[in-house]
Amino acid sequence: AVVMAALAHAAIWYYARAAATPPDIKAVQSVSFSPFRADQDPEGGDVASPENVIFDLEKVAAFSNGVRTYTVAKGLDIVPVEASLRPKFRVVLGAWLNSFEDQNKVEVDRAIELANNNKSVIALTVGNESILRKDQTVETLTATLKDVRKRVKRNTLVTTAETWDVWLANPELADAVDYISVHILPYWEGISADVAVAYTFERFDEVQAKFPDKWVVISEFGWPSRGYNNKDAYADPLIQAKVIRDFIAEANKREIEYNIVEAFDQPWKSVEGLVGAYWGILDAERMPKFSLEGLIQPRDTLPKATAALIFGAFMSLLGLLRRGPTFGHALAYSAAANALGAGLASAAWWPFETYLTVGTAIMWGTGALAIVPLTIITLSKVHEIAEVILGHRPIRLLKPKPLPEGAKAPMVSIQIPAYKERPEMLIETLNAVAALDYPNFEALMIINNTPDEALWRPVEAHCLTLGPRFKFVNIPSVKGAKAGALNEAMAVVDPSAEILALIDADYVVKPNWLSDLVGAFEDPKVALVQAPQDHRDGGESVMKGMMNWEYAGFFDIGMIQRNEDNAIVAHGTMLMVRRSAFEQVGGWHSDTIVEDTELGLRLFEAGYSAQYTNKRYGFGLLPDTFEAYRTQRHRWAYGSVQIIRKHWRHLLPSNPALTHAQKMQYATGWFQWLSDALGVLVALLNLAWVPLVLGFDMMAPTVAMTVPILTAFTVNVAHCVLLYKVRVKAGIIPTLSAALAAMSLQLTVARAVYDGVVRDGLPFLRTDKGGAKRSSSGMVVGKEALLGIGLTIAASTLILTNTAEVLEIKVFAATVAVQALPFLAAIVMRLIELGGRSAKYDAQNGAPQT
Incomplete structure (x- = not known):
């Protein structure tokens, strides 16, 4: 599959090599x-x-x-x-x-x-x-x-140069000149290259008809090889070569005098925008950009294509080394890797095709x-799409054992x-634990840093009513947040306990939790058994759903x-850990605020394995408010950086310490957090x-830089829509709801x-849950609103002012609009929170109940 994708x-x-064979040209009459x-x-x-000057002549x-010359x-x-x-x-x-x-x-004197003293001046x-x-x-x-x-010698013609319309x-x-020196530059008029030559001679004929007694010379005709398009006129090396050779052939046929603008690329001509530097027949290094005879092909295709193929093959092999994929999975992933490789090559090659300025x-x-x-994240998403839809069915999912x-x-x-939690919630959690059908367990309710009796x-009293297997542990003051409290509580853990099981203070467990999953520890290599998080209050409001x-x-x-x-990423609820392995790696560490995930990684580094069930x-x-939701995610992301x-x-x-596959999973997982930060920075x-593009004629980011952002967004949308349907069994409304919440x-x-x-x-910041906190009436998403509205206005302004229909500006505007979506999503979430406090939510279909 990798070879097939590379060959394709x-x-x-x-086959995409641009080539053309316009008429051969022996020489050019004159050049600027x-x-x-x-x-x-x-x-x-x-x-x-x-x-x-001598060298260039x-x-x-x-x-x-x-x-x-011009001066x-x-x-x-x-x-x-x-x-x-x-x-x-x-x-x-x-x-x-x-x-x-x-x-x-x-200047004139x-x-x-010079004209009077040099025979070369005609x-x-x-x-x-x-x-x-x-x-x-x-x-x-x-x-x-x-x-x-009056002052110049008689055999020297005198004229001035203006565009045809002037x-x-x-x-x-015309009465003041010896001949009409006319500029006809169809590129600047947005004329397509396909009709540029015909258009030029139509304008020439129009000028000649206006001044039938005057000799008309086309003193400027040309086409740029790089830069922005101007409506239907696109700048390209092959187009430049074809248009100029076609024009010269027609001018020679009609015996019309002409001058081509210009001899050499002039990188200083930023006043004419990005395109101004690229009108030369020769580049700034004085090398010909195209031949005057025979087949025309761009000279930089092979190196760029080679780089693209190398990038594509490298990313294909790197991504597929994790485990044996199916043919469909490997082909889909390799095709995407090669496509992104071509994008990387185009971006990498851009400075070698462009005269760089500071900007x-x-x-x-x-x-x-x-x-x-961005490429790593996009490929990881493609990998997951291909693996889920075209790859092997999961073989390591833990079934009840x-x-x-x-x-x-x-x-x-x-x-x-538990830290400053409502006693009613804790009692509900304890009652569910008491209903477990597993015969051999103890339960520790570990209260920490909670001075309010x-x-x-009430929780302490309830533990007494539940019997001796329920131990109430109150640690009035402890450093290290949850990790510190759990470490101190180990002093009262039953010495015979072989497995440590953790649940959050708000979790109501099913009776068969332990009896279904403890059997996984019969494998001595298993140190972790994780069940998924889920929530029982998703139907309380639209936002919670x-x-x-x-x-x-x-x-x-x-x-x-x-x-x-x-x-897997170990989560501190619905988690079971082998005690001996836990103690071997040093227990809970309090140097991060995601002690559960960090413990899981240490166990993997020690050579242990984990089991996961999606049951x-x-x-x-769920978090009570949008602010609590954000606080929780801040803790997770901050802890990941730690x-x-x-x-x-x-x-x-x-x-x-880790396998190649484990390294890839952790690296791409961490890149997910970093890519969000990078997305905000970009x-x-x-x-x-x-404003620099709009007010100072600075170059809009090249397509090679903006298309990857749009590609990443498209792949993310596809990932969400396809995999929510296949794996989560969600309809379109729940899928879009999840996407909006994540963004x-x-x-x-x-x-x-x-x-x-x-x-x-x-x-460590506690997440408010269970109705403990009402939504604030303040401006919770002020920064998001500023960025979202600012980016939306910027994208709209780019579109409305793009009268030349420049492709780069169109794509840049689309990119800026896409970048506004996450910030606008935060505004929408806040509005849903404010408007739907009492609205019920159909958790199955993902819609408010009526």
């Missing part, structure tokens, strides 16, 4: 000449050296006998002198006019002097689009042209940093940590797949970049990741 990928590159190097900016004061002379300043005054040394080499000398009369006088162009730019009026320009005509709109200008370098560098983790007839039931110590006295569906996705999709690699054996309570900082060395290839950067937490997760990186020892 290679075939696509091969600007001898500035990639690191020079004439507008910033740089001057072309004589050596560079030699380069031009290889394919043309003429140049057109006699900046070192270009030696062009007619050097050109005179070359037989039959022609110069159309330019004198640049702006709105400053004194500067114009110096020097141009006249014409003098006074002003370049000076009326179009409104630097000159027809009257002032006409006066200047008449003055020049000539048609100002026919009186574009920042844009590319930031995007490149984001693409790598009662102890053999007559076997001794090992002692189980059930531990219920009204919260624990949405939360419940979001939790279900993890336990019915992610945990099942992780279990296949023996890499529900207990039901807890684990990364503590255990990252175990993921290195040289560390044998959204903020894009939000800051939008709403992005800023919370990002803040947690940031806190985990820069702050140590954040306190």
Whole structure:
């Protein structure tokens, strides 16, 4: 499957090779000449050296006998002198006019002097689009042209250069020139390359018809090889080559004089936008961008294709080494890996195809940093989709495993940590434990850091009524939150207890929890047995129903797949741990606030295995408020970063503690948290970049940088819709509810990741459950609202102002709009919370009850 995907990928590159065979061209009549190097900016004061001018004239002379210049300043005054040394080499000398009369006088005087003293100068162009730019009026320009005509030698033609529409709109200008010097640039008019040449000659004919007694020269025609599209006009190396060769062939056929803009790429021309740098027949290194004869093919296809194939093969093999996939699973994953490999290659190759500026370098560098983790996350989602739908059925799911007839039931110590919880809830939890049908257990109610006696006295009394197997442990003050309390409680655990079982204080367990699952510990390698979390109050409100569906996705999709690699995430409720293994790895550690997950990882590192069942054996309570939901997720994400900082060395290839599959699962799981943080960072950067695009003509992020974000979003949607249907058995409304709830937490997760990186020892924050806390009436999602609305306005503005229909701006706008969704989701969740406090929820169908 991997080989098939790679061959298909290679075939696509091969057959997609752009190639064209336009008419052969022997030479180019004339080219616009600007001898500035990639690191020079004439507008910033740089001057072309004589050596560079001479070198560039030699380069031009290889394919043309003429140049057109635009100024006699900046070192270009030696062009007619050097050109005179070359037989039959022609110069159309330019004198640049702006709105400053004194500067114009110096420029014109020097141009006249050069024209009168150098035989290479056949014409003098006074002003370049000076009326179009409104630097000159027809009257002032006409006066200047008449003055020049009087002062320049008779055999030197005098003209000015304007676009075709300016000539048609100002026919009186023709009386002041010896010939019409017209610019026809269909790219700037948004004309498709397919009709660009025909369009050009239609405009030429129109100008010629307007001035039948004048010689008309197309003094600027060209096409860019890179940059933005302008409506239907797309910049591309192959298109540039084809359009220019087609144009020259037609111009030669019609015996029309022309000048191609331009000889060399000019990276300094940022004033014309990204596309301005790429009009040269030769690039900035003075290398030809296309041949004038024969087949035309882009010169950079092979290296990029090779990189794409290498990336695709590497990611395919790396992802499929975990275990033997089915053919369909492997093919689907490899196809996605190759597609993403092509995207990575395009992004990696972009700086080698582009003249980088400070702004574009920042844009590319930031995007490149984001693409790598984004690709990992996207591939992990594709992997999971392919594995669930096309792969093997799960083989490690734990089925009920009662102890053999007559076997001794090992002692189980059930531990219920509680911190400032309502006594009614704790008593309900204890009653469910008392109803267990397992014969050999004790239950420890572990109250910690709860000074209010009204919260624990009733619980203590209830433990007494339930009998001696129920132990009440009150630890008035302990450090290390839940982990610290559990460690202290080990002093009163029955010495004969072989298994430690944990449930949260709000969980009501089923009677067969222990009797169904304790048998899994007959395998001495098993140290963990985990049952999923679920909740009994999902029907209380729309918001709680949405939360419940979001939790279900993890336990019915992610945990099942992780279990296949023996890499589940241990949760501190519905969890059983082998006591000997627990003590071997050092018990609970309080240096993270997710002591349960961290314990599970240490057990894996010690070589133990885990068992997981997706059968529900207990039901807890959902967070009371959206703020409590976010607090819980902040704790999980923050704790994950703590684990990364503590255990990252175990993921290195040289560390044998974990298997390759376990390392992949933990790495991709951690990348999920990091990608949320990165997503917020990229959204903020894009939000800051939008004003630069709109107000300062900065480049919009290239498609190679924005498409991966849209691809990741599309894959996430597909992952949610497909796997919720297959695994969670959820309809479309519950699926969308889960997606909305998950998205709403992005800023919370990002803040947690940031806190985990820069702050140590954040306190354990309890999640309010069971109606203990009412929703706040304040602005809970102020930051999300600011970002969501800001990004929405930014995306809308990009679309509304994109009159040139630039593809990059369209895709950038779509990207910004997608990045707004998580923040808008938080607003929606808050509105649902405020509007649905009393609404009931149909937990089965995912809709409010009426």
